Amino acid sequence: MKRNLILIYGALSYAIFFMTFLYAIGFIGNLLVPVTIDGAPQVPFVQALLINLSLLVLFAVQHSLMARPFFKRWMTGWVPPAAERSTYVLASSVALIAVFSLWQPMGGVIWDIEHQALRCTIHGMFVSGWTLVLISTFLINHFDLFGLRQIWLNWRQQPYTALHFGTPWLYRVVRHPLYVGWLFAFWATPTMTVAHLVFALATTGYILGAIRLEEHDLMAAHPEYAEYRRRVPMLIPRLRRAERSRQAPVA
DSSP: OHHHHHHHHHHHHHHHHHHHHHHHHHHHHTOSSSSOSOSOOOSOHHHHHHHHHHHHHHHHHHHHHTTSHHHHHHHTTTSOGGGHHHHHHHHHHHHHHHHHHHOOOOOOEEEEOOOHHHHHHHHHHHHHHHHHHHHHHHHTOHHHHTTHHHHHHHHTTOOOOOOOOOOOGGGGTOSOHHHHHHHHHHHOOSEEEHHHHHHHHHHHHHHHHHHHHHHHHHHHHOTTHHHHHHHSOSSSOOHHHHHHHHHSOOO
């Protein structure tokens, strides 16, 4: 019975995450959802700014704190280990839902690109960013990342085994292609409003800070990560090295 409940809990947590992920695309891209990042201001500018920053800080604290090893150890004293990752996924989704539902438009336009071909190009970058996010999760095991592998093994009464450190495809180009995808998704817009800029700046700052915390944990868990970190750039590919590789003679 307990295994069945954990399986249902994990599946529901994933379903909520996936719906939240789809809503995020509409929220940031101003597409087909009731509340988006832009719109007519409803409250004074300073009040809107404080509300939006508070929501983003809430998400950042939840997302980073619950990902730390010490917090995971504490949480598994209250939550079955097989459901720990699903709980993290669910909490992150709830924090994002709070951002989406309570977000305040702020008015003002920073830039507005009118050239149609350029607008289409930027929209393509926006779509590419979300696609890169999804691809990156599957490269590092999407099902483990979002807790599905854990609940499935628990339901099958098989022991959980941690994933081995690896550098598949995009992870040989940059260390964090997942975050590169997020940055494209957050910044690629032909019309940048004040609210969107606040969101993009805050989330970019969070990503840069989260990378430091994440890599600290990775180096503690995987000694080989230090060498990987030395060889592979964080977010921007080393184009010169790639160019030299293409020009190198074939033996």
